[in-house]
Amino acid sequence: MAGGGGTGGGVSASTYAGLRYWLLLPSWLVLGFIVLAPVGVMLIYSFLTKEFRGGVIWEFTLDAYDQFFFDRGLFGDEPPKIEWTYILIFWRSIWQAGAATLLALVIGFPTAYFIATRPERVRPIWVFLITIPYWVNLLIRTVSMKFLLRDQGPLNDFLIWTGLIDTPIHVINTDVAVQIGLFYSYLPFMVLPIYAAVERYDFALSEAAADLYATKWVALRRVLLPSVRPGVIAGCILVYVPSLGAFLAPDLLGGAKNFMIGSLIEEQFKGNAGNWPFGAAASMILLTMVMIILLLFARQQARAEREG
Amino acid sequence: MQDNATYAVDIRSAVKRFGSFTALDRVSLSIRDNEFFTLLGPSGCGKTTLLRLIAGFEDVTEGEILLFGEEIETLPPHQRPVNTVFQNYALFPKMTVEENVMFGVEMRGARRSEARRRAGEMLELVRLERFAGRRPAQLSGGQQQRVALARALAPQPKVLLLDEPLSALDLKLRKAMQMELKSIQRETGITFIFVTHDQEEALTMSDRIAVMSEGRVQQMGEAREIYERPHNMFVADFIGDTNLLDVTVDRIEDGRAICHIGGGHVLTCDAVDGIGAGAQVHMSIRPERLVLSDEALGAESLAGTVVDNVFIGTDIQSMIQLENGPRFAVRTSNSDRGARRIFAPGAQAFVNAEPGAARLLID
Numbered sequence: 274m275a276g277g278g279g280t281g282g283g284v285s286a287s288t289y290a291g292l293r294y295w296l297l298l299p300s301w302l303v304l305g306f307i308v309l310a311p312v313g314v315m316l317i318y319s320f321l322t323k324e325f326r327g328g329v330i331w332e333f334t335l336d337a338y339d340q341f342f343f344d345r346g347l348f349g350d351e352p353p354k355i356e357w358t359y360i361l362i363f364w365r366s367i368w369q370a371g372a373a374t375l376l377a378l379v380i381g382f383p384t385a386y387f388i389a390t391r392p393e394r395v396r397p398i399w400v401f402l403i404t405i406p407y408w409v410n411l412l413i414r415t416v417s418m419k420f421l422l423r424d425q426g427p428l429n430d431f432l433i434w435t436g437l438i439d440t441p442i443h444v445i446n447t448d449v450a451v452q453i454g455l456f457y458s459y460l461p462f463m464v465l466p467i468y469a470a471v472e473r474y475d476f477a478l479s480e481a482a483a484d485l486y487a488t489k490w491v492a493l494r495r496v497l498l499p500s501v502r503p504g505v506i507a508g509c510i511l512v513y514v515p516s517l518g519a520f521l522a523p524d525l526l527g528g529a530k531n532f533m534i535g536s537l538i539e540e541q542f543k544g545n546a547g548n549w550p551f552g553a554a555a556s557m558i559l560l561t562m563v564m565i566i567l568l569l570f571a572r573q574q575a576r577a578e579r580e581g
Numbered sequence: 582m583q584d585n586a587t588y589a590v591d592i593r594s595a596v597k598r599f600g601s602f603t604a605l606d607r608v609s610l611s612i613r614d615n616e617f618f619t620l621l622g623p624s625g626c627g628k629t630t631l632l633r634l635i636a637g638f639e640d641v642t643e644g645e646i647l648l649f650g651e652e653i654e655t656l657p658p659h660q661r662p663v664n665t666v667f668q669n670y671a672l673f674p675k676m677t678v679e680e681n682v683m684f685g686v687e688m689r690g691a692r693r694s695e696a697r698r699r700a701g702e703m704l705e706l707v708r709l710e711r712f713a714g715r716r717p718a719q720l721s722g723g724q725q726q727r728v729a730l731a732r733a734l735a736p737q738p739k740v741l742l743l744d745e746p747l748s749a750l751d752l753k754l755r756k757a758m759q760m761e762l763k764s765i766q767r768e769t770g771i772t773f774i775f776v777t778h779d780q781e782e783a784l785t786m787s788d789r790i791a792v793m794s795e796g797r798v799q800q801m802g803e804a805r806e807i808y809e810r811p812h813n814m815f816v817a818d819f820i821g822d823t824n825l826l827d828v829t830v831d832r833i834e835d836g837r838a839i840c841h842i843g844g845g846h847v848l849t850c851d852a853v854d855g856i857g858a859g860a861q862v863h864m865s866i867r868p869e870r871l872v873l874s875d876e877a878l879g880a881e882s883l884a885g886t887v888v889d890n891v892f893i894g895t896d897i898q899s900m901i902q903l904e905n906g907p908r909f910a911v912r913t914s915n916s917d918r919g920a921r922r923i924f925a926p927g928a929q930a931f932v933n934a935e936p937g938a939a940r941l942l943i944d
């Protein structure tokens with residue numbers, strides 16, 4: 274290889290670029306492997322035949338996808354009808370994750386704004402405080418959330434004690450419980466990117482807006498928000514995507530009725546009752562959906578950038 | 582007594598402290614309606630801080646500020662009829678140039694079409710109509726500065742605060758914008774509070790000037806007064822070029838102070854209250870108010886040797902070294918050359934001060 278021993282920096286720009294390319298190769302290999310390989314495995318599995326005790330038989334079939342979308346009766350010999358079960362589960366997941374994201378945004382934005390407007394020295398302390406609960410395992414946190422929200426849990430006890438309500442609010446095993454659980458699970462993913470964006474925001478712009486007769490609220494909406502929008506979008510994606518595939522919160526807080534995609538997929542790979550190709554197919558459909566959502570986001574972003 | 586309401590901005594012993602640091606120290610300024618008022622001073626003297634107090638981004642530590650006779654302490658920035666051209670522009674990065682200029686007009690309740698029309702006018706005024714659709718980041722520093730100016734002018738405030746609004750422009754555009762600003766101010770009758778650290782700009786544009794240093798107002802008055810009768814050393818030195826001499830007052834006679842300027846040379850000038858016989862003070866003489874001659878024109882002609890001549894455009898500046906005494910800078914206008922002689926370096930010459938040119942400074 275040329276240029277390596279030249280004194281006084283004799284490495285030409287093109288040699289340098291080539292060198293950089295080769296030095297990056299290991300990273301690309303590792304990344305390619307951990308990103309693409311698992312997805313590749315799932316993609317292949319989704320087209321294989323199921324083995325009854327879990328696992329797969331290496332015979333190509335579209336059965337998994339067929340089972341997801343069509344109902345051919347108990348013995349598979351009736352004319353196909355649309356199978357609504359799984360589509361409804363998907364629909365509920367989309368909706369639940371959306372509600373959780375909205376909740377995280379409504380709570381997370383003011384939190385991030387608050388932290389970003391503290392004196393510089395204390396900001397890291399606030400960030401640390403926000404993230405403390407997340408050092409604990411998600412399962413433990415979700416279980417304790419279940420404990421808190423129970424009909425005879427501390428929250429209801431407290432509300433009854435204050436006299437605000439006289440019968441416990443029933444939250445556990447409802448959609449709301451799942452939304453709260455998801456919101457709680459992923460809140461920092463909303464707070465941190467928004468915090469980073471607001472911290473970079475130049476508050477002199479808000480002063481300029483106030484100088485031009487804008488109230489605080491208008492200044493926030495018309496000047497601050499457009500500036501920090503990338504952070505808001507990042508936060509929404511970071512909360513929405515894992516919420517969509519979550520299974521702990523729906524399982525523990527939502528009960529059997531409030532099944533979500535995550536639980537459906539998890540079940541296919543658990544114990545002996547599972548159907549691996551079906552779980553893989555559901556994962557692929559979920560992945561496709563997430564990709565479409567992200568693409569739409571990106572397209573809309575690009576258009577907004579162009580139009581200003 | 583003057584009615585308060587006739588002052589656009591009345592600042593009464595305003596003090597501003599940041600922690601233990603005093604940025605403004607008992608500043609009192611009464612700025613009239615329709616006035617082109619300039620705050621002039623070196624970097625860090627508190628000019629921006631004073632504007633921020635008027636605009637409402639900071640609260641005074643002590644003292645008070647009245648806007649058209651009314652206390653404004655409780656008025657938030659968005660309710661003050663004051664607009665600012667910020668020193669660092671503070672243009673809205675996600676809006677186009679036009680949207681930036683429209684912003685304040687819309688906030689005052691104008692319809693969009695009206696705001697757009699007004700923005701068009703303003704952009705034409707600052708010669709940026711072609712750039713209406715661009716983002717601030719796509720403009721040069723000087724262009725951004727002009728957008729900031731258009732944006733602050735658009736809503737027709739009662740008072741416009743301009744924080745070094747021309748600093749990023751090249752000389753030619755700067756001169757043109759100075760004229761433009763001056764005529765805008767005259768036509769609209771908006772009170773301008775203009776910040777600059779360029780003394781020439783201050784002198785050419787202002788009705789009145791407040792010279793500031795280290796958080797205090799050193800002198801306030803009309804341009805000519807400040808230039809010709811500086812109160813103290815700081816003002817004399819900061820405004821224009823001057824010869825600053827260490828002098829000792831010998832005696833006071835008939836309202837005139839007879840001063841030793843070193844090397845046995847003597848200069849006489851008007852006496853000043855508070856400076857008596859024996860005082861060691863400074864004297865200021867503007868170089869353009871000194872005249873060279875080949876023979877003594879009077880008792881106070883100072884004999885010396887020409888050291889150097891420097892061509893500075895419209896003038897030639899000569900350095901004259903008095904025997905055992907101070908050095909003088911003397912300016913001769915190039916248009917006077919027919920009448921006034923330029924002495925070659927090494928030549929003997931006499932330095933003569935015009936009547937009233939020499940002034941004693943209080944500190």
Ligand SMILES: Nc1ncnc2c1ncn2[C@@H]1O[C@H](COP(=O)(O)OP(=O)(O)OP(=O)(O)O)[C@@H](O)[C@H]1O
Nearest residue numbers: 599602604623624625626627628629630631668778
């Ligand atoms: N928020 C603040 N906290 C502490 N000190 C400040 C603050 N704002 C200004 N100062 C100090 O107050 C003094 C005056 O600052 P100011 O910005 O008013 O100066 P200026 O006259 O506008 O200078 P320049 O010509 O460089 O813009 C400076 O010494 C500055 O360091």
Ligand SMILES: [Mg+2]
Nearest residue numbers: 628629668744
């Ligand atoms: Mg300043």
